[in-house]
Amino acid sequence: MGRMWKGFRNLMKDDNFTRLLGSLEVLIAKVLAVMMVGIIIYATGDLIVFIFREVFTTQYGTFYQKLFKLFGLFLNLLIALEILENITGYLKKHVIQVELVITTSLIAVARKIIILDLGKTEGMKITGLAIAILALSISYLIIHSNNAKHSS
DSSP, X not given: OHHHHHHHHHHTSHHHHHHHHHHHHHXXXXXXXXXXXXXXXXXXXXXXXXXXXXXXXXXXXXXXXXHHHHHHHHHHHHHHHHHHHHHHHHHHHSSOOHHHHHHHHHHHHHHHHHTOOTTTOOHHHHHHHHHHHHHHHHHHHHHHHHHHHHHO
């Protein structure tokens, strides 16, 4: 029992505890990356099935309606790829890349706008999306210019 208590106290020392937490973070990031790859593969298969089932078999004049859903599915895949890039970037550098997170957020908001039904959407929601795009764009510009200065 004494050895176990001594081992626990040794583990709770700042350096050892920080190392343990770092290892746990890396393990979780790896599990998330593997799960994200599975989701991307599944979503790609789903997109292929959707294209063949819905797009190639639609009647003339209804393709326009299917097109927005198709764009949404493509952007979902792009968002998933960006999230995977966020995870792998974290595994490489052990920091969250803010520029990449903002880019992913911009894609997500763009996806929302592309699939938005303007006839059924209230003005406040559209205004909110416009403000979100403006804020994300300004944030991206600031972060990107700051990163460009540091890399030069």
